[in-house]
Amino acid sequence: APQLPRYTRAEVAQHRTPKDRVWVTYGTDVFDVTEFVELHPGGPDKILLAAGGALEPFWALYAVHSQPHVLELLRDYKVGELSPEDAAAPPPGDTADPFAGDPPRHPALRVNSLKPFNAEPPPELLTQSFLTPNELFFTRNHLPVPAVEPGSYRLRVEGPGGRALSLSLSELRQRFPKHEVTATLQCAGNRRSEMSRVRPVKGLSWDIGAISTARWGGARLRDVLLAAGVRDNTGDGEWHVCFEGLDVDASGTPYGASIPLKRALSAEAEVLLAYEMNGRELPRDHGFPVRVVVPGVVGARSVKWLRSVAVSPSESPSHWQQNDYKGFCPSVDWDSVDFGAAPAIQELPVQSAITEPRPGAAVPAGELTVKGYAWSGGGREVVRVSGAKGGEGKMGWGEREWREMGWGKGDGGKWE
Template structure:
């Protein structure tokens, strides 16, 4: 902490000098000890990114400032510089003076709401490294607007420690007149029932008790997973570009996509890699949004087959000799222009049985804005992160996507791996997801009346890779004894859907069981576990599958329910 105080005071010394150079290695060492992440799923993994270039890896970094500031509050606050010392150092700066400090050599200055801050020494502590230099010499607000965590009171308090003066009134007025608007201001309205995990970017899940009311999840309550602001796309000027290896290229308007290719419809479940992360947090804190059990939903998707579009672009059957992956780039982007991206294996993309769609409809209507309007990729059986929304570009390639979300996120690791030892290059990107099930009714902590004499348990089950769920076992006594639930693949008032072809069971199964209340029990520990047609089964506990990103959480789901005695009998 003495070191932090020393660094902080050196910041006040003005232009770079020998003393500041000498302090830099120590500051970097201090930064290693303070390294931590924020509350965003993307920003927490970004600090250990090993992407091929800083610009390609940039998309997850913009939340990092607030993350480190929040972590260091209780350390740094104790070493605040005396108020009199700070006041004597303050002065008025012009924007030209601020702009002149855009590097570690010249010092890194930024402005925020008319104040000027010298954050040179903070750069070493930033989880995204020197990417914070993108804001150097200018206003922080356009960068901070992407993640609301920055504007919390404790973050602002620590930023104040780096204040060196005020921006000249004339320059502040000019800055305000050209200030970027909130990039999230044009986001669509959302259903009030959604349980919000993050406002900016918007991430939310439906209440579990209504999730399984419908086999097809209504679009309004389908879980929302956004990494960046929702882009505004004009359907008339929209163009989808297909490119990559020599020998193929194609540009399609929305109308051409709809009219040149047969329309196909697939019922498919999408699940976030972080679904049920909250259960891993109970074992040991992980980094990412605290998803419950409802970051999963089921819908009907309609559009052109990706296979058909690739063939039209000139990528015939021999493409497999030269390519291994199909990359996707979205139209959602951060303030630097970096877009969301991901890729899938070529064999999934071109397979007739893969059912990969360039979807423009969801549940019989145009895609909602939150779900990729006007076109998104739907990759059945594959983790939600590869189902890129607001699709702008398709690239046939010998390589995986270089996107941060493909290379440095959405990967699973051993419980022994921590943020100091993780090597993202050592693990494959998640594609197919493992067998999964969860209880939606009754909710954990609720009670049932003894007089009812029975309890009804409901939930969902799904497996990745087109593997069909064939059984769900339910226990009322913590796993000592089991009963088999009834499965259904449609709403109760509809005829069951025909069994899918082998390897193409893309949609979940809803399940239900009504069982007698045990005579002597005062509390039930209800447990569910699913089995697919490859006889994959869920692990019984979370601890052996815990990982630092909290992904692939699929242990037996457990809820505890009290049995309420009939008051008339007391």
């Protein structure tokens, strides 16, 4: 057989559009799949997400590809092989960098900030499945990802009157019944890039993907608090439950946030100390080994890499509770803002967005399938999803979960 040319990964990376030709790698083989893009059963937009790089991270998520006929099809497009140097693993990162210990990430994520890592799934993958695959779940980090040794991990839980518990990971798993809940997390900054088109705003320029859904498993916060001596009638007035993470800034101050004690103790609110995400242990970016999950509430309160839980008459003193994640009326600007006077965001309002087609996309004439998500906020049920002129979307998969969990997706609705 004739010797095929050798290419470096950098050369492959130059082929990302049909105009420059669409190249991908699989193992150490290089393929030019330009002619297949329009024929792809999963759609041309999805195949282009892998253009210029490796197929494996994508195919690992979509098992339809692990069939012999898919590999056979790919073989027809082979144009070369990777250079021997590039077939080997990439060089290790810089160890002086506080973010050098951050975990590897999926290449499909749209990165809004690398250090700290903030990224969202592309819209067309967000509505590919009801539960967002862990690898694609949006990530919102404020600090480097802590490296936690599960064997020596301890969670400190402070109840009233100085009573405290120190729980190992196995104690958390064994002493408390495992509870599972399907819940959506959304960052307060979701869709900020669209707000900026109306009036410039500060902050990460999230598109519509700072929202994701998972099946979380863990101990109920309620059960753990009761074991620490907290009673339903603890204190007069509004008490709070303060959380701290193991991620710290240069001065050693951790990420922190709080929720009202009433929500923490409510059986209905289903607040979790989660150690599982979609049936697997938490990924490092999402809080390994334990995180808080507060359904229906702004993502900022679902503290990751949880190190302490404390019941307190006041909210968390953390910067992120006091001077960030607050809502203001439209007349307030950065000169007149008074963070101390505004309440911290807890529940978020109704949210919905169209994931396909994307703005500006050319679409064929005739009937059109529109995909998107709808979320009710506050853990409430979605009652209806309507199109721009009032036509109602037919709810697709997830209808049952949608009714139960207050989270819906319109898939295939004819919106006129």
